[in-house]
Every structure is written in C-alpha cells, then in structure tokens.
Amino acid sequence: MCDVCNLDNENWKFKCGDRPLEGAKLYCVYVGKVAKLNLCRIHSIELFALGEIRFLRKYMKLAVDLNGNKKKYTFGQSSGDFGF
Ligand SMILES: [Zn+2]
Numbered sequence: 001m002c003d004v005c006n007l008d009n010e011n012w013k014f015k016c017g018d019r020p021l022e023g024a025k026l027y028c029v030y031v032g033k034v035a036k037l038n039l040c041r042i043h044s045i046e047l048f049a050l051g052e053i054r055f056l057r058k059y060m061k062l063a064v065d066l067n068g069n070k071k072k073y074t075f076g077q078s079s080g081d082f083g084f
Contacts, residue, residue, distance in 0.1 A: 002040035007061040028052050029066050035073040037062075 002021055005011070022044040026035040029052075039047060047055045056063040066073055 001038065002043055003037045003065075004043045004059050004062055005040055007059070007065055026052050026056075026066070029056070030070065030074065033070075033074050035066055036075070037073065
C-alpha cells in the first residue's frame with residue numbers, strides 16, 4: 001500500500017497496476033532519524049520532482065501522519081545504528 005494513496009483513500013492498484021511500491025526515505029522529517037515510506041510509482045516520481053518539503057506541503061495528511069505516527073515510519077531503526 002502506498003502511504004500517500006492510503007491516506008488519500010486513493011485506489012493505488014487501479015492507478016499503478018501491479019508495479020511494485022518503491023521505498024522512499026525522508027531526511028528532513030525527524031531529527032536524527034530517517035522516515036521510510038512506501039510509495040507508488042506516481043508518488044515516488046512526484047517526491048523526486050518536488051523535493052521533500054514541497055511534497056509534504058502538498059500532502060498535508062502525510063505530514064500530519066508522519067508527525068503523529070513516528071514509530072510507524074521509523075520501524076526497525078534505532079539511532080546510533082552504526083556505533084558513531
Ligand atoms: Zn501513491
């Protein structure tokens with residue numbers, strides 16, 4: 001499920017067919033952590049084209065969700081992974 005389509009209740013399967021989702025990373029959202037998203041092809045291209053900040057401004061629901069569900073987007077990460 002594409003995270004953006006999911007929040008917008010879009011039928012991502014209809015839009016994207018069976019193409020696999022692409023993993024995307026947002027670096028500006030959390031201090032010291034990377035937010036991981038699953039994006040359909042369309043949103044993945046849009047993120048690339050707009051950049052992180054403008055993408056989040058366009059998809060406010062995503063920005064709000066990122067803010068409220070930090071665990072969901074940083075699952076499996078811990079800061080200091082690399083022993084720095
Ligand atoms: Zn999407």
